[in-house]
Amino acid sequence: MAAPPHDDAHGKVDLSIENLRSQYQQSTLSPAEVVNVVYSRVSAYHDKAVWITLIPQDDTLERANQLSTQYPELASRPPLYGIPFSVKDSIDVAGMPTTLACPSYAYTAITTAFVVQRILDAGGILIGKTNLDQFATGLNGSRSPYGIPRCVHDSDYVSGGSSSGSVVSVAADLVSFTVATDTAGSTRVPASLNGMVGLKPTLGTISTVGLVPACKTADCVTVIAKTIDTTLVALNVMQAYDEDDVYAREVPPTPVPWDKSSPALRYGLPPQDLVDTSLSPQYLDLFNRLLTALRSTEMQLSLNMHYEPFAEANAMLYGSSIVSQRIVAFKDYLDTHGYDEMHPVVAQIFSDSAGFDAVRAYEDIFSLAKHKRNAYKQFRGGPGGEDENERIDVLIVPSTSTHPTVDEMLADPLALNKRLGTFTHFVNLLDLCAVSVPVKATWARRDRDLLELGRRMMEMEM
Secondary structure, eight states, X not given: OOOOOOOOTTOOOOOOHHHHHHHHHTTSOOXXXXXXXXXXXXXXXXXXXXXXXXXXXXHHHHHHHXXXXXXXXXXXXXXXXXXXXXXXXXXXXXXXXXXXXXXXXXXXXXXXXXXXXXXXHTXXXXXXXXXXXXXXXXXXXXXXXXXXXBOSSOTTBBOOSSSHHHHHHHHTXXXXXXXXXXXXXXXXXXXXXXXXXXXXXXXXXXXXXXXXXXXXXXXXXEEEESSHHHHHHHHHHHOOOOTTSTTOOOOOOOSSOOSTTSOOOEEEXXXXXXXXXXXXXXXXXXXXXXXXXXXXXXXXXXXXXXOHHHHHHHHHTTTSGGGGHHHHHTHHHHHHHTTTTSOHHHHHHHHHTOOOOHHHHHHHHHHHHHHHHHHHHHHHSTTTXXXXXXXXXXXXXXXXXXXXXXXXXXXSTTHHHHHHTTTTHHHHHTTEEEEETTEEEEETTOHHHHHHHHHHHHTSOO
């Protein structure tokens, strides 16, 4: 059953940052009017599982009017002036509950996460906190006691997760962008299933202070938006060095810009047998059409790249001691509550994550270091970094493997969820940045170039 369309009494306002900026500059729209549009749409939207906590409309209107009073002159306005956004409910906002979709875990945050505060300081208007797979554990969006957010294109289908409410809040035109997270594909999979741009930036370049960790060494705060331009504006505000983040890295300038005047980019692909066996027939057809379109561009296929380190790292996220980081993150809660008050599928995953010893943990650390080094060699050119036939600039993989219905996911919650991450799990573990338009992955610190490459691929004829 397809989801019914939604409307608002204020007309169809385009909430992209580029459009709102233009409207504000022309004085054809005010932040308060945008807030009224947003809350009208939120009220009318059929899927009530999108949000866990909404800020009262009167409070948000007060914020909008304060911005208008504070910044009457165009030249003084900050980059996100009057831009509505949402935040995944695993990230702290002072005075609001942080639930991680688990009522017995919930607490009221005392401080606002570093990245959210940057957005607020840049003029953003927070609308509320969104639903997610409980404890950010899942790629499908069906594991929350607050309801199951549905795909915006057809409500029989999953939205993807764990950033489920986040992606729907953008794809349903309720906000301009969302602050989400990605540990194993939790931004890229839902972005793909709802037709959005989902950017997983370089680890450490967006602060995770104020994010409740799922896997601290792989967690990343992310952006989901409708357009490349909106994503870039949000990224430029969100990406900054935070000395209180133990994994923080400086945000360097891009060394060599990728644009249409650059030399031909070399791209790698996963093995055809993996693609053939992993993708549903519909997704396989779409991916093959993309490959056909790529052959008509100036980009060059690297025929001899080695995919093994990417595949081996992909298998490690849930097949090694790395998964035990979830136990570490929620140890106090588990000591007090055990598994009884958790979603049953999440409880099973947590239970299966226990039992790894220190020897296994160090073995896995060393194995992952080897996979990371071998993956990086592909971006330099083979084992010695000199073979041009093996070098790639970008790895192009399917964003996900299939799009299950909610009923299919509930009937097979573990195996089907794992299948959704066939081409996403390795990205965080190997310290790559990625964008789903569909997904591309490349070495760290090429975030903006990756978005521009994504723009070019979105414009290709298929």
